[in-house]
Amino acid sequence: MRNLLYVFIGGGIGSIARYLISNYTQKLWNISSFPMGTFVVNITGCFLIGFLTSYFMKNDNSLKFLLITGLCGGYTTFSTFSAENYSLWQNQQYGMLFLYIALSVVLGLGAVIVGMKLQSVLF
Numbered sequence: 001m002r003n004l005l006y007v008f009i010g011g012g013i014g015s016i017a018r019y020l021i022s023n024y025t026q027k028l029w030n031i032s033s034f035p036m037g038t039f040v041v042n043i044t045g046c047f048l049i050g051f052l053t054s055y056f057m058k059n060d061n062s063l064k065f066l067l068i069t070g071l072c073g074g075y076t077t078f079s080t081f082s083a084e085n086y087s088l089w090q091n092q093q094y095g096m097l098f099l100y101i102a103l104s105v106v107l108g109l110g111a112v113i114v115g116m117k118l119q120s121v122l123f
Contacts, residue, residue: 003065010070018075033096035084038077039104045076046108050115055123 021044022037029036049072056064081104088097 003062006062006066007070007073010066010072011074012070014071014074014076017071018077033088033091033093034100035081038080038084039100042076042078042081042104043107043111045072046111047115048072048075050112051119052115053112054116054119058123 018041022041024037025040026035026037029040049068052064052068052072056068085097085101088094088100
């Protein structure tokens with residue numbers, strides 16, 4: 001039951017952080033039709049989940065439910081990423097669609113790896 005509470009609390013905090021960071025980023029860096037807010041949230045979320053996963057692989061405790069499942073799960077957003085891709089497709093912005101998908105996948109994977117490596121070096 002405690003783990004469910006951790007997921008609930010972490011998910012709420014992550015969702016609020018996603019909303020604030022995504023909106024602020026989109027206003028700050030409004031680049032044509034590129035969904036910069038969701039992009040920044042998802043890449044930073046990939047870094048964070050890489051860092052936390054590496055940590056909890058060595059130090060298993062129930063805080064992983066708060067931070068990985070809850071916080072990172074509420075913070076990152078694959079559904080919004082998918083909806084934005086569909087919108088780019090509908091608007092026939094194929095170059096932007098390809099760029100968004102490619103950058104998200106490549107930089108997301110890179111961010112996970114950097115997060116894991118950095119955690120290993122720091123702790």
